[in-house]
Amino acid sequence: MKNEILKLLKKNPDSFVSGQSISDYLKVSRTAIWKYMNGLREDGYKIESVSNKGYKLLSSPDLLTFEEIEPYLNTNFIGRNIIHFNSIDSTNIKAKKLADSIVKDGTIVIAEEQTSGKGRLGRNWISPQYKGIWMSIILKPDLNPIEAVKLTQIAAAAVVTGTEEFGIKTYIKWPNDIVINHKKVCGILTEMNAELTRINYVIVGIGINVNIDETEFPGDIKHIATSLKIESKKSINRQKLAGNILNNFEKLYVQFVKQNDLSSSINICRENSALIGKNIIIINRETSVEAKAIDIDEDGRLLVEYKDGRRESLISGEISIRGKESYI
Incomplete structure (x- = not known):
């Protein structure tokens, strides 16, 4: 009402x-x-x-409620049900608790603040109040569980396209980071609950540093983290940005799930890659090795070439990537 x-x-x-x-x-x-x-x-x-x-x-207040995001949505189902919190431990944690009772794709759990935001490999994610977009998308796709990893590529493509609509150029540090000027501005965390051949649900968590000021980043991450406001030197309409990203996500997600076509997402990831053509360090548990990023293949795997000329396609989630000279 x-x-x-x-x-x-x-x-x-x-x-x-x-x-x-x-x-x-x-x-x-x-x-x-x-x-x-x-x-x-x-x-x-x-x-x-x-x-x-x-x-x-x-x-109107600067809130990420359905009432404020809805004017920017042109989706059919993604974001049509938004569960909003002023403060929460983690949107991914809450989304997983709710996922069994959510029947259809596309419900969003979104918060103005996360007190225990989750990053990849168990890392914390700084999520100050009213300064970012901290949201998780609950999905129930009819896919083989092995295909779920590709949803990270879709989310990354949706974010870079959404920021580009604000005139802000961002790049994808394969597989799940969005960067500007060698610094991280967004992280994507995809988590799945599945049986052997059936997905129960997938949670795609997206955390974007939108209007965080430089002084608000802790000293230990200032050299690797940034925000859209810092880089563009202007405040960003969080509601419109959230709407843009959800619009792009639905288009790419439907293309993949309904038409078995990931090409648009992969093309966006290639065109906006922060890695392709660069020398990188591949970290796998306790070992690290240098290589050159060559391409992203049609399944979203990163093709690399080692110093001995051997090539390999890396699967998202198995390894970590670092730039040879910096974070990227």
Whole structure:
């Protein structure tokens, strides 16, 4: 109901909407409308009310609720159900708890802050309040479990395309990091629950440093982390960015799951690769070896060439990659 009221107010940004007209349209009492308006105010919406005139929306809060992201969505199912938290330990942890009760693809768990954000290999992810996009997508694709790793490539492609729509060029550090100027701006964590030949669910976690200031990064990661605001020198509309990414994700995800076609995602990953043509260090448990990144194949594997001329396709999740001279 709150979303419907917000839509009415946003359709009339320069005029008052009478309580009676809202009541008639939504078929609820004036008292109910008054209660919903108070609820919206508690959520951070500034609403002016004048007797005999009605209600007028003055400003909206910078929140990643469905009501605020929905105007930017053109999806059919991804993001059409958003479970929002002001603060949470980890959106991936919560999404896994909810996944069994979620029937369809596309529910989003999103938070303004994570107190125990999860990164790859068990690392922590700094997630300050109102400064980023910390979200997890609950998916239930009809895929062989071995194919689930490719969803990371889809998410990476969706993020770089979404930031490009803001005029910000980002690059993919295969398989799950998005970087700018050799620094990490986004991480993707894909987790799966499956049986031998059947996926129960996949959680695709996406954490983006959006409006974090340079002084807000701890000293031990300042040299490897950045934000879209730092790099673009402007604040970014988090709601629009979230909508852009979800729109791109659905398009690429449907193409893969319904048409068995990963080519668009792989092409985006190739064109925006931070690794191809670069000398890298491949870290596998306690060992590391130098190689050159040659290409990303049609299955999303990284093709590398070692010093002895031998080539190998690396599978996401098996190894870690580092740049020879820096993080990338």
